[in-house]
Amino acid sequence: MTTPQTTLVEDHATVALEGDIDLSCSQTVRSALLAQLRAGHAVSVRMAAVSYIDSSGVASLVEAYQLARKLGLDFQLTEVSEAALSVLRLARLDRVFPIATGSDGKG
Amino acid sequence: MSLSTPTVSSWRMKACPENLRTIRAHVRSATLGLGCAEDEAADIVLAVNEACMNVIQHAYAGCDDGEIVLHIGNNAGCIEVLLEDFAPPVDFSRICPRALDDLRPGGLGTHFIRTLMDESCYGHSAGGNGNWLRMLKRLRGAAQPVGDAR
Numbered sequence: 001m002t003t004p005q006t007t008l009v010e011d012h013a014t015v016a017l018e019g020d021i022d023l024s025c026s027q028t029v030r031s032a033l034l035a036q037l038r039a040g041h042a043v044s045v046r047m048a049a050v051s052y053i054d055s056s057g058v059a060s061l062v063e064a065y066q067l068a069r070k071l072g073l074d075f076q077l078t079e080v081s082e083a084a085l086s087v088l089r090l091a092r093l094d095r096v097f098p099i100a101t102g103s104d105g106k107g
Numbered sequence: 108m109s110l111s112t113p114t115v116s117s118w119r120m121k122a123c124p125e126n127l128r129t130i131r132a133h134v135r136s137a138t139l140g141l142g143c144a145e146d147e148a149a150d151i152v153l154a155v156n157e158a159c160m161n162v163i164q165h166a167y168a169g170c171d172d173g174e175i176v177l178h179i180g181n182n183a184g185c186i187e188v189l190l191e192d193f194a195p196p197v198d199f200s201r202i203c204p205r206a207l208d209d210l211r212p213g214g215l216g217t218h219f220i221r222t223l224m225d226e227s228c229y230g231h232s233a234g235g236n237g238n239w240l241r242m243l244k245r246l247r248g249a250a251q252p253v254g255d256a257r
Contacts, residue, residue, distance in 0.1 A: 020131075023160050024124035052131070054156050055215040062210060087153070090222060091215050 004032040012074075013041040018049035021057030021084075029057060033064035037073055044100070048079035053087050065097060076100055115141060115180050122163050122173040122192065130177065131156055134188075141181040143246060150223040151186060151244055157216035158190050158240050166194035166238055184246045193237045199229055 005016045013036040021029060036043050043064065061077070068075030076098040080088070088094045116137040120126050134155045138148040159175055167173035178189040220227055226243040 020128055022124065022127050022156065023163065024127060054127075054153065054160065055219060056160060058215060066210070086149075090219060096210060 004029055006032060006036065008036075008041065011041050012044065013039075014044045014046055014078075016046040016049070018051075020052040021050055021060075022052065022054045023056045026054075026056035026060045030060035030063060033060065034067060037064060037067050037071060037075070040071075040073070042074035043068065043076075045075075045077050046079055047077055047081055047084050050081045050084040053084045055091075058087060058091055058093065061097065062093070074098075117176065117178045119174055119176045121171065122159070122167050122175045123171045124163060126175075127156055127159060130159055130175075133177070134179065137179045138186060141179070141186060142184070143186065147186075147244065147246055151188065151242075154220045154223045154242060154244075155188060155190065157219045158242070161216055162190070162192045162194065162238075166192050166197050168194075184248065186244045186246065188242045188244075190240045190242075191232065191237060192239075193232075196231045196235060197229075197238050 002018060007014045007016070015032055015036065017029060033043060033045065045061065045064075065075050078100045080099055085094060088097065116133070118130070118133055120129070131152050134152045135148050138151050139145070143151065155177070159177075162173070162175055173192060173194055176191040178191075180187045220242065224242040224244050227240065229238060229240045231238055
């Protein structure tokens with residue numbers, strides 16, 4: 001995985017993930033997401049280019065989602081790849097995370 | 108501990124997060140070579156990845172000096188995976204999946220393994236230094252094992 005790419009527009013951060021999200025990089029993902037939330041930014045996690053995610057990557061998303069709720073900030077996943085979505089379904093988190101289909105976070 | 112079927116593929120490598128990608132590639136290649144469909148191979152890859160993560164994080168407790176040995180075999184359409192480590196004996200009574208409606212980070216790996224594989228069992232290696240995990244997945248179209256016919 002390359003370093004998550006973060007784009008900030010006003011108070012909304014889009015964090016784009018790509019490649020394999022596993023134990024070797026899930027802490028980097030976690031830090032990137034939590035940092036944006038702690039800065040008071042709503043977060044969209046773009047997952048179109050995620051080729052694999054394991055439970056450590058999912059745990060990073062869960063932790064960020066929980067912090068967002070605690071802080072009253074919006075948090076959503078966008079353009080989730082089929083590889084990532086199948087793992088979220090396995091954990092039944094596709095029913096928990098707000099998931100948008102469009103790159104604009106809608107849908 | 109050994110596979111009940113002849114081992115087709117075996118690897119021994121350091122138990123560190125950086126090796127997980129290589130392990131996944133090995134497992135995918137081996138299981139596809141043994142006749143798994145893409146989705147069946149993906150299930151086994153994820154289950155093995157989660158099992159290796161448990162070894163790295165819990166058995167070796169983050170110490171990068173430990174090793175993992177992985178064996179994969181096939182018996183009449185049933186893929187058998189044996190994962191061995193050389194860590195101090197794990198207290199297996201502490202291994203349990205979290206309830207899925209209990210939303211918190213962590214605790215999903217065991218759920219993944221139990222959901223994706225048809226059988227899993229674990230134990231301590233002879234001599235008391237190490238642990239093993241044996242997982243089975245029956246491939247679609249494989250004959251039902253004797254005594255399991257319905």
